[in-house]
Amino acid sequence: MAFFSWDTKYSVNVPDLDKEHKILLEMLNELHDAMKQGKGKENIERLVNNSASYAKSHLSHEERLMEQCGYPGFQEHKKQHEFFVQKVNEFKNDVNQNNYKLSSELLKFLKDWFVNHITMVDSKYSTSINNCKVK
Structure with a gap:
């Protein structure tokens, strides 16, 4: 069963x-599965690094569209993205x-971010x- x-x-x-x-959701599930199964350090590092890299790319794409389309909430939205990137880093x-005790915190943060940011923040740019x- 998927984590999310x-x-x-x-x-x-x-x-x-x-x-x-x-x-991003698939990557979150893959990371959860690797942590749950006790996969090796290299696998977890790779998944975390790949997820962080893809998230940055996605956020840049989203910001580019908001800016090109004159979305009025762009600056505040971008600040939230910057906070996310800082936390993920x-x-x-x-x-x-090798500090794996934070893995459950990481998963909780990513899941909460996904749900809250998409439903309450990203949804606002849809019309623009x-x-x-x-x-």
């Missing part, structure tokens, strides 16, 4: 961004230094991006 499953309530009604959100450094001619 996609639900239509997470859709931002922007197909490319929904697709990226689903990939802290977790990533802990994992890379969908009404935008630039994509």
Whole structure:
């Protein structure tokens, strides 16, 4: 059973961004499975590093679209992304230094971020991006 499953309530009604959100969710489930199964340090580090890298790429894409489409909440949204990247980098450094007791904190943070950020913050840009001619 998956740690976390996609639900239509997470859709931002922007197909490319929904697709990226689903990939992030799959990566979160893969990380959870690796931690639960006690996979080796290299596997967990690789998954954390890959997830962090993909998340940064996704956030950049999202920010580019918001900026191009003149989304009025862009600056505040970008600040939330910066906070997320900072927290993920802290977790990533802990994992890379063999501090695995934070793994459950990392998973909780990522899941909470996913649910709260997408449903309460990302959902707000949907209309702006969908009404935008630039994509």
